[in-house]
Every structure is written in C-alpha cells, then in structure tokens.
Amino acid sequence: MASQNDTKTENSVDGAGREGFSSRLGFLLISAGCAIGLGNIWRFPYITGEYGGAAFVLLVILFLVLLGLPVLVMEFAVGRASYRSTARSFDALEPRGSKWHRFKWFSIVGNYMLMAFYTSVCGWMVAYLFKMGAGTFNSESVDIPAVFDSMIGDPLEMTGWMLLVTLLGFGICALGVQKGVERITKVMMAALFVLMAILCVHSCLLDGAQEGLAFYLLPNFDNLFNNPDASLGEIVYAAMSQAFFMLSIGIGSMSIFGSYMARDHKITSEAVQIAGMDTIVAIMAGLIIFPACFAFGVSPTSGPNLVFLTLPAVFQQMPLGQLWGTIFFLCMAFAALSTVIAVFENILRFSMDQWNITRKRAVACNAPLLVLASMPCVLGFSVLSGVTIPGIGDIQSIEDFLVSNNFLVLGALVFVFFCTRKRGWGWENFIEEANEGKGLAYPKFLYGWTRYGVPALILVVFVAGWVPKIAFWFGLG
Numbered sequence: 105m106a107s108q109n110d111t112k113t114e115n116s117v118d119g120a121g122r123e124g125f126s127s128r129l130g131f132l133l134i135s136a137g138c139a140i141g142l143g144n145i146w147r148f149p150y151i152t153g154e155y156g157g158a159a160f161v162l163l164v165i166l167f168l169v170l171l172g173l174p175v176l177v178m179e180f181a182v183g184r185a186s187y188r189s190t191a192r193s194f195d196a197l198e199p200r201g202s203k204w205h206r207f208k209w210f211s212i213v214g215n216y217m218l219m220a221f222y223t224s225v226c227g228w229m230v231a232y233l234f235k236m237g238a239g240t241f242n243s244e245s246v247d248i249p250a251v252f253d254s255m256i257g258d259p260l261e262m263t264g265w266m267l268l269v270t271l272l273g274f275g276i277c278a279l280g281v282q283k284g285v286e287r288i289t290k291v292m293m294a295a296l297f298v299l300m301a302i303l304c305v306h307s308c309l310l311d312g313a314q315e316g317l318a319f320y321l322l323p324n325f326d327n328l329f330n331n332p333d334a335s336l337g338e339i340v341y342a343a344m345s346q347a348f349f350m351l352s353i354g355i356g357s358m359s360i361f362g363s364y365m366a367r368d369h370k371i372t373s374e375a376v377q378i379a380g381m382d383t384i385v386a387i388m389a390g391l392i393i394f395p396a397c398f399a400f401g402v403s404p405t406s407g408p409n410l411v412f413l414t415l416p417a418v419f420q421q422m423p424l425g426q427l428w429g430t431i432f433f434l435c436m437a438f439a440a441l442s443t444v445i446a447v448f449e450n451i452l453r454f455s456m457d458q459w460n461i462t463r464k465r466a467v468a469c470n471a472p473l474l475v476l477a478s479m480p481c482v483l484g485f486s487v488l489s490g491v492t493i494p495g496i497g498d499i500q501s502i503e504d505f506l507v508s509n510n511f512l513v514l515g516a517l518v519f520v521f522f523c524t525r526k527r528g529w530g531w532e533n534f535i536e537e538a539n540e541g542k543g544l545a546y547p548k549f550l551y552g553w554t555r556y557g558v559p560a561l562i563l564v565v566f567v568a569g570w571v572p573k574i575a576f577w578f579g580l581g
Contacts, residue, residue, distance in 0.1 A: 122187055123281040124364045130286040132374065133293040135361045136381040138446030140296070142225060143349040144386040145439045146411050149393045151346060153404035155339045156327025157319040157394075161387070163328070163343035164350075168379055171561050172347040174554050175516045176375045177538055177546055178523045179353055183362025184371065185529075185537045189450060190356035191458035193363070194522070197529045204528060207518050208458070214355035214511035215451050219444065219474055221481040221503040223273075226440035227265030231255055232412065233433040239426055241416040248416050256485040266482050267475065273444040274471045277452055278464065281364060285449050292438045299435050300388045306428060307395040316398030320390050341568040344561060349508055350382055352443065354515030360450040373543030385439070392432065396422070411436070448474075495576035509569035517562045524555040531555070 125131045152160050186193035190211040198204040235241065235255075241248060255261060276284045307313060328339055352358055365374070393415065397404045400421050402414055419429035451474070455466040480488060484499030492498050496505050522528035531551060538546040574580075 122363070124366070125286050126282050128366065128369065130282075130290060131361060131365055132377055132381070134286055134289045134446065135358065135374070135378045137289045137293050137442030138357055138361065139351050139378060139382040139443075140293070140385045140439050141352070141443035142222070142229075142436075142440050143346070143352075144382060145389040145436055146225075147349060148346065148386040149390050149404075150410040151342055152320070152390055153394070153397075153410065155334060155342055156324065156331055158321050158323040159325045159328045160339060160343060161320070161390070162323055163340065164346050164386075165383065167344045167347040167561075168350065168383060170553075171344060171558060172351045172353065173372075173375055173379055174550070174558050175353045175519055176351050176358060176379060177371050178519045178534065179356065179359040180362035180365065180371045180375060181523065181534055181537045182519065182529070183356075183359035184365045184367070185533070187363050189360045189363060189453040189457050191454040193356075193359060197533070198522075199527065202527065204518075204522055207515075207522075208454070210511070210518075211356040211515060212451065212454050214507060214515060215357060215447055215454070216474065216477050217503055217511060218355065218357075218507045219447055219451070220477040221500045221507075222440070222444060222447070223266050223269045223474070223478045224262065224481045224500065226269045226437070226444055227262065228256070228412065229433060229436040229440045230269060231261070231265050232416075233430065233437050236416070236419070236426065236429040236433050241420055241429065242426055244420055246420075248413055252412050257489075259483050259486045262482045262486070263479075266478050269441065269444060270471065270475055270478065272441065273448045274452075274467050274474075276445050277448045278467045280463065281449070285445055289442055289445055292442050296385070296435055296438045296442075299431050299438075300385065300392065303428065303432060303435070304388050304391040307392045307399075310395055310399040310422075312399035313395030316395035316404070317391075319398065319404070320394040337568070341565065344565045345508060345513075345569065348512045348516065348565065350386060351379060352446075352512075354512035354519070355507075356454075356515070357447050357450045359519075360453050361446075363453075367540055369541040370543040370545055371538045371541075372546045373541075376544060495573045505569075505573075509566070513562055513566045513569070517559055517566075520554070520559050520562065524551075 125134065148164070152164075182193050182197065183189070186196040188196055190208050192205075192208075194205040194207055235251070240246065240251060276288045278284065279287075308317060329336055331339060334342075348354065362371070365371075393410070394404050396402075396418050397414070400418050402418055404410070415432070416429065419425035419432070422428055448470075451470050452463060452466040455461060455470060456463060461469075480491075481500050481503060484491065488499060493502055496502050523534040524531050531554075535546060535548060
C-alpha cells in the first residue's frame with residue numbers, strides 16, 4: 105500500500121515467511137476464542153443479574169456496536185497492515201520520528217498483568233471441573249462456600265492449578281500457530297458451542313424456567329431507571345466497561361491475530377462475526393444460568409459468587425446435576441483457557457518480534473516470568489490476604505481493576521488516536537487497510553464518530569472507573 109510506505113520507518117512491511125492460520129475459519133475461531141472468556145460466561149451473567157436483565161443486555165449490545173467494534177477493527181487493521189505484534193507494528197506504521205512505538209511496553213505489561221490474575225481464575229474453573237466431576241458437591245450437606253474458601257485459601261492447591269493452566273497454555277503455543285494454537289482452539293471452540301447449546305436447551309426446559317427467561321429476554325426498562333441497587337449512570341458505565349472486557353481490546357491481544365489475517369476479506373466483516381460469536385456465547389451463558397436459577401428459587405443477583413457458590417447449589421438440586429454441572433464447568437474451563445492461549449501467543453510473538461528469538465526460546469523465557477507474575481494473585485487469598493487497597497479490594501481485584509479499567513481502556517484510546525490522527529498512522533491509511541478485500545466495509549461517514557465520539561466514550565469509561573475509588577478514599581462516597 106503506497107500510503108503505508110509514506111509513514112513507515114526503516115522496518116519494511118512484509119509478511120513473507122510469517123506464520124499464519126491455515127483457514128479463515130481458524131482465524132475467526134481463534135480470535136473469537138481470545139474474546140470469549142470469563143467476561144462472557146462469568147462476568148456477563150452476574151452483572152446482568154445485578155443490573156436488570158434484558159434491558160441491560162440491550163445496553164451492552166449497543167456499546168459493543170458503538171464502542172467495541174470500531175476499536176476491534178482498528179486493532180486488526182494495525183496488525184494486518186504491519187504483519188507484526190505490537191512489539192513492531194507501531195514501528196512499521198508510525199511517521200518517521202514519532203514515538204507511538206513506545207506503546208509496545210504498555211501493551212506487554214498489560215498482557216502480563218491480565219494473565220497474572222487470569223491464570224489463577226482459570227485455575228478455579230479447572231478445579232471446579234474436577235470437583236464437580238468427582239461428586240464433591242453432590243450432597244446437600246456440603247458447605248459450598250467452605251469448599252471454595254478452602255480451595256482459594258490453600259497456597260499449594262492454588263499454585264498447582266495455576267501451574268497446570270500455565271503449562272497447558274505455553275505447551276499448546278510452543279507447537280506453533282497452526283499445529284498448536286489453531287488446531288487446539290478450533291476444537292475447544294467447536295465443543296464450547298455444542299456443549300453450551302445442550303445446556304441451554306436443558307435449562308430452558310426445566311420446570312419454572314419461564315420466569316428466568318422473561319427476566320433475561322423481555323426488557324423492563326424500569327430496571328434501568330429505578331434499580332434499587334445502582335443508579336442509571338452506574339448501569340451505563342457497567343455496560344460500557346463490559347463491552348471492553350468482552351472483546352479483549354486495548355492491549356494488542358487481538359492485534360496479533362490481525363497480523364496473521366489473510367487480505368481477501370474486509371476487516372469489518374471479520375470483526376462483526378467475531379463480536380457476534382462473542383455476544384452469542386455471552387447470551388447463551390445467560391440462557392443456561394437464569395432459567396436454572398429461577399427454576400430452583402435462587403437469586404440471580406448474587407454477583408461474582410454466582411458461578412462458584414450459587415450454581416453448584418443449583419446443580420445439587422437438579423436431576424443428573426453432577427453431569428450438567430461437569431459440562432457447565434467444562435465450558436467455563438474451555439472459555440477461560442482459550443483466552444489464556446490467545447494472550448500467551450501474543451506474549452510469545454511480542455518476544456519473537458522484539459528480540460528476534462525463536463518460539464521455543466520465547467516460551468523458555470516467558471513461562472517462568474509469567475509464573476512469577478501470577479504468584480501474588482495465587483497467594484492473595486492466603487499468605488498475602490492482608491494485602492489490599494481500600495475501595496478496590498484484594499490482589500486479584502487490584503489486578504483486575506488495573507487491567508479492566510486502565511490498560512484496556514487507555515490502550516484502546518491509543519489505537520483510536522493512532523488510526524485517526526495525521527500524526528499517527530492516519531484515517532486514510534486505516535480506511536484503506538480496513539476496506540481491502542470483500543465483505544462489509546468500515547463506513548467512511550463514521551469518521552467524525554470514530555475520531556471524536558469513540559474517544560469521548562472511552563474517557564467516560566476511564567473517569568467513571570476512578571470516580572468511586574477516589575470518592576471512597578476521600579470519604580465522599
């Protein structure tokens with residue numbers, strides 16, 4: 105592209121010899137696998153329960169379209185145009201003499217910070233898969249909160265689950281893009297959709313499920329404007345931040361898959377399909393959880409405890425509950441592990457691009473570092489349980505807040521500015537890259553919204569995330 109040649113540095117923009125996916129389906133499923141994670145199956149259902157059901161779901165979808173999709177298209181465009189991870193993509197596309205490439209260090213720290221707590225939470229899912237399969241929750245006399253507290257409070261057990269997840273993730277990535285990441289993730293994503301479809305049908309056919317379906321599928325906007333637990337502003341903020349977390353945008357974890365993309369389809373077409381699959385999985389998670397909760401008289405507004413404390417109690421009461429619970433936590437484990445694999449691939453590719461090392465050496469360097477980075481969260485409920493920040497919480501909550509409310513949000517702002525400002529890559533270069541190939545084009549008339557509206561919403565998310573924390577610290581809350 106001639107326009108790219110005007111802005112690139114001494115690094116040539118050439119994808120010759122670079123690893124890539126074997127098929128378009130591989131790209132779509134792996135990218136969806138990165139986006140589909142705990143934000144969809146864990147976070148989405150519980151905040152939907154807290155913030156009013158179907159009306160909140162519509163808000164999330166609105167912000168996915170207005171906010172999430174434009175940033176996702178930009179991440180893919182930067183990756184595909186440069187054929188690189190964020191380690192070298194900004195170097196290749198930025199105007200000579202500019203400093204956009206410094207974002208690479210923000211990006212890699214964000215990826216590490218995300219995995220620092222995500223490996224532990226993924227370990228919880230794998231642990232619950234084994235516990236459910238072994239019948240730990242079968243008896244009604246089992247104290248489910250005690251089981252959970254004992255698990256996260258045991259440093260050896262938590263270290264073991266984290267190590268298992270880390271070894272699985274890096275082991276798959278070590279095999280390469282096609283033989284490892286693509287082959288394994290395609291199977292997991294296909295299995296995830298099939299198993300979740302089976303669980304949806306089962307939940308919706310339970311006696312008493314109709315009330316849960318009505319709560320989830322029939323919008324009641326009074327739940328937004330007169331919610332006893334949250335203001336309208338808090339609900340809107342939650343929907344905007346959920347749009348970020350669901351798509352994993354802002355730290356280059358999606359941009360890396362853009363660098364593996366073929367050029368025969370417009371990027372917007374691919375982004376819409378990925379966001380669509382991501383949203384379908386989130387909605388399916390609600391179709392599993394809400395009918396089951398209402399069928400057994402359990403509140404769907406129990407927050408983060410919904411999956412680990414509330415649902416095991418639901419499966420206890422359900423015929424063949426051990427089977428259905430095992431399938432559910434298998435889905436949870438697949439969703440979480442698919443994100444781990446995708447982000448690990450981004451971390452490895454960053455190292456390979458930045459320091460020109462082999463994949464095996466990148467694994468050998470990053471695996472120990474990631475284990476060390478994960479240990480504070482692993483020990484955050486036991487040895488380091490006293491380490492907290494008022495208004496935020498324990499180590500896991502601190503790391504989650506730093507990623508969800510800061511790295512993802514500010515990183516998205518950088519991608520938007522880079523793709524819309526003349527001092528960056530620029531709007532014309534972005535549009536030319538995004539609209540190469542066949543399919544749905546990124547509308548040029550959205551220039552004003554993309555340049556001004558999207559950054560404004562991003563800043564709202566950033567400020568709104570900090571306001572309650574600062575208010576608490578100064579005694580204003």
